[in-house]
Amino acid sequence: MRLFVTGASGFLGGYFLRDLIRDPSSEIYGLIRTRNGNTLEDRARSLGLLHPRIHFFPGDLTDQSAIDAVDAGPIDEFWHLASLTEFTEDRRSDLVRSNVLGTKNALQLAKRLGARKFFHISTAYVSGVYDDGPVPEDGVLPSPEFRNPYEETKHEAEKLVHESGLPYIIIRPSTVIGHSQTGEVDSDKMMYGLIKAYHTADRLRRRPNRKSKDADGPQMLFMNADPGVSLNAICVDDVIRAMQAIRERGELSKTYHCTHYQPVIIGRLHDEVMRCLDIKNLTMTLDRPATHPKTGLQAVLDRASRVYEEYITAHDPVFGRNNIDKLLKPSEQPRPLSKEVLARCITWYAKNRLRARQPAAEAV
């Protein structure tokens, strides 16, 4: 089986490749960017992807000459995971380049390589704001009210896939979090962006030389979110297992929501972050008291969490699961997101990517 993968250097791509390579019949090709004058081999090594059956070509998906230089021969499956995940308006033109032009070029490359199937990794959030019942899996969703240019460009990319004439399958994960067994993650976005916001504000608040000392304990902080709303989160190993099931038994021209059947309540997530990071006096609410002083610390927390505000102040849409439920065996369904799994994910991230102090967090 010969596969071509874009985005192999990313969070999901890395996990996926390490899973694919376990099949001794797989020969994997991919396009990755080199960095800081490093060689392709350096980058592959640093990603833990140096392997005799993995062959990388260097370059950016938006660079036509890099695409033209790919010489990989006939391919059975093309997996397009590369994408830019930024949410702010000032990144719109980069998002259009990577997510729209990048998908156009990936489709063109897949055609040239004679790919028999094109698997496109989209996002469940192409639904934008959607309160019209469960979001359908198949077909192009009508242009919704997007929350940010990421959603918009991923929606645009899906349209290109539908119009490409290639045999395709679209996969839409929701919010991907760490490995359910280890907590390991390679992401600083969404849930992790929020954890980082909590951590940054609390670390500054604890600094011994902070000017405004509070007589009655640490200054109260507020996270602007509705603790009752739900967020659809799914562990990376659950996503990879579903991707492999879709690889084996997915139907062409269909879309599969790689989502959790039971979303997490944001207030639960807040409690777990507070416990695992040993944070006190930080309340999640949409009703911050009018008397609360606009301190610099509060501004730090507001700034760091603002980019995610639309995801934590309103419920996630309900993502339809007709196709995915028909496809997955019971043993392939996502595992319950228990308190232990959430704590593992939060703690791993804090310890390894934030180098946070170690509270009494590991024992749940």
Ligand SMILES: NC(=O)c1ccc[n+]([C@@H]2O[C@H](COP(=O)([O-])OP(=O)(O)OC[C@H]3O[C@@H](n4cnc5c(N)ncnc54)[C@H](OP(=O)(O)O)[C@@H]3O)[C@@H](O)[C@H]2O)c1
């Ligand atoms: N993680 C989630 O929560 C989540 C949720 C839903 C959907 N998804 C989708 O899943 C896919 C993978 O996401 P991820 O979390 O693994 O993302 P990630 O960790 O940010 O990785 C993105 C990958 O895309 C590559 N890339 C971006 N722009 C590129 C370009 N112009 N040319 C070549 N490569 C480019 C990056 O290369 P560099 O390493 O060189 O930057 C990296 O390999 C994406 O399509 C994303 O939209 C992710």
